[in-house]
Amino acid sequence: MSEHHHHHDHDHSELSETELRVRALETILTEKGYVEPAALDAIIQAYETRIGPHNGARVVAKAWTDPAFKQALLEDGSKAIGTLGHVSRVGDHLVVVENTPQRHNMVVCTLCSCYPWEMLGLPPVWYKAAPYRSRAVKDPRGVLADFGVQVARDMEIRVWDSTAETRFLVLPIRPDGTDGWSEEQLAELVTRDSMIGTGFPKTPGAPS
Amino acid sequence: MNGVHDMGGMDGFGKVEPEPNEPVFHAEWESRVLAMVRAMGAAGAFNIDTSRFYRETLPPHVYLSSSYYKKWFLGLEEMLIEKGYLTRQEVAAGHAMQPAKALKHGRLERDNVERTMVRGKFARPAPAPERFGIGDRVRAKNIHPATHTRLPRYVRGHVGVVQLNHGCHVFPDSAAMELGENPQWLYTVVFEGRDLWGADGDPTLKVSIDAFEPYLDPA
Numbered sequence: 001m002s003e004h005h006h007h008h009d010h011d012h013s014e015l016s017e018t019e020l021r022v023r024a025l026e027t028i029l030t031e032k033g034y035v036e037p038a039a040l041d042a043i044i045q046a047y048e049t050r051i052g053p054h055n056g057a058r059v060v061a062k063a064w065t066d067p068a069f070k071q072a073l074l075e076d077g078s079k080a081i082g083t084l085g086h087v088s089r090v091g092d093h094l095v096v097v098e099n100t101p102q103r104h105n106m107v108v109c110t111l112c113s114c115y116p117w118e119m120l121g122l123p124p125v126w127y128k129a130a131p132y133r134s135r136a137v138k139d140p141r142g143v144l145a146d147f148g149v150q151v152a153r154d155m156e157i158r159v160w161d162s163t164a165e166t167r168f169l170v171l172p173i174r175p176d177g178t179d180g181w182s183e184e185q186l187a188e189l190v191t192r193d194s195m196i197g198t199g200f201p202k203t204p205g206a207p208s
Numbered sequence: 209m210n211g212v213h214d215m216g217g218m219d220g221f222g223k224v225e226p227e228p229n230e231p232v233f234h235a236e237w238e239s240r241v242l243a244m245v246r247a248m249g250a251a252g253a254f255n256i257d258t259s260r261f262y263r264e265t266l267p268p269h270v271y272l273s274s275s276y277y278k279k280w281f282l283g284l285e286e287m288l289i290e291k292g293y294l295t296r297q298e299v300a301a302g303h304a305m306q307p308a309k310a311l312k313h314g315r316l317e318r319d320n321v322e323r324t325m326v327r328g329k330f331a332r333p334a335p336a337p338e339r340f341g342i343g344d345r346v347r348a349k350n351i352h353p354a355t356h357t358r359l360p361r362y363v364r365g366h367v368g369v370v371q372l373n374h375g376c377h378v379f380p381d382s383a384a385m386e387l388g389e390n391p392q393w394l395y396t397v398v399f400e401g402r403d404l405w406g407a408d409g410d411p412t413l414k415v416s417i418d419a420f421e422p423y424l425d426p427a
Contacts, residue, residue: 018237018278019237021281022237022241022281023240024302025281025285025299026244027303029248029294031303034247034253034293034308034311035244035247035315038318039315039317039320039321041243043324044240044243047242048232051325091328092329093374108216110215110360111213111215111360112213112264118326118327122232124226124230126225131223131224132224134221135221138217138362138404138409143224147224147226156413157414158415159413159414161216161417162418163418164358164380164394164419164420165327165330193226198226
């Protein structure tokens with residue numbers, strides 16, 4: 001038990017030690033002229049405000065309503081998204097993979113944390129942590145169960161391990177009961193996890 | 209390197225724990241670490257592959273017990289010391305004590321931040337024709353470089369099928385060690401779950417990696 005307590009105390013002091021070390025590093029980098037604190041602020045602000053899953057959701061909603069865009073998106077994700085202009089700029093290597101009634105796609109980075117930042121923002125902690133990275137490629141149905149998600153037993157599970165600079169975005173299946181919905185309405189149904197492949201879009205009328 | 213970062217297929221890490229309404233950062237220092245890494249990368253102090261290698265080379269117990277941004281911080285500090293941008297004395301003192309080393313692209317200024325928000329380009333002109341076509345059967349080599357590689361252990365020695373050709377890209381194995389970009393063809397290669405995990409594996413599973421040509425042999 002004392003061993004247990006010791007670890008807790010250790011963790012606690014380590015946290016504040018980290019804060020101090022991070023602050024010291026920024027001081028040194030600033031004093032040496034390597035970084036401008038205002039530039040750091042601007043980077044942080046971009047990730048806290050502009051760059052998030054709403055970007056991916058707009059792309060998915062457009063693909064659900066515009067067959068020509070969807071085809072272009074599946075052929076060359078970066079190029080198709082580049083034509084939209086209003087979503088955050090993606091790099092050259094975005095691949096969009098389509099869920100079908102026969103196939104469910106899931107994205108992982110077993111080696112680190114590669115993730116389509118421009119479409120989804122910074123990855124959640126679970127995406128970067130050992131349980132997801134270790135199991136997604138071996139037991140994806142078990143991982144999905146951790147999210148409360150089940151896919152039919154006979155469906156193919158297609159896992160994309162992001163081991164290079166290619167980035168993957170899942171195009172989920174458009175929910176039933178959304179005929180005639182606008183892109184803006186549809187985008188509200190698109191969840192971050194549905195674009196990683198660990199969830200589905202929201203169901204119309206269900207409590208959010 | 210065969211490090212603990214290469215986690216695909218390992219057991220024992222427990223359940224995935226999604227966090228409802230997760231904040232972008234869990235503490236302010238995390239955001240400062242992210243921004244310092246981005247700013248120093250944009251300034252040309254290191255490339256993305258080198259920064260990954262420094263996180264991978266953290267001692268296994270440190271890697272496994274540190275939070276994500278703690279790993280980023282530890283990797284950044286060590287990398288900047290080893291590349292000559294800082295000294296250990298400066299880190300201990302918490303202040304600059306030595307003249308600065310020139311940055312390849314200069315300091316990232318506030319007005320140029322927007323420019324860094326688009327992902328870098330990794331495609332390069334091809335130095336040679338591609339060796340594999342879509343649909344070809346290929347075997348992931350059984351290689352164990354002690355330095356940086358992006359060929360995960362769980363596919364080594366296994367046969368898969370080429371599904372996509374992404375063109376020629378910067379080769380991380382070379383770039384991480386600052387040996388040049390050495391562009392190589394990059395393919396998405398798909399493996400059957402049961403080939404990777406045996407007869408007890410999920411029969412509906414297919415797993416792909418993005419594999420550089422030097423990782424592959426014809427099968």
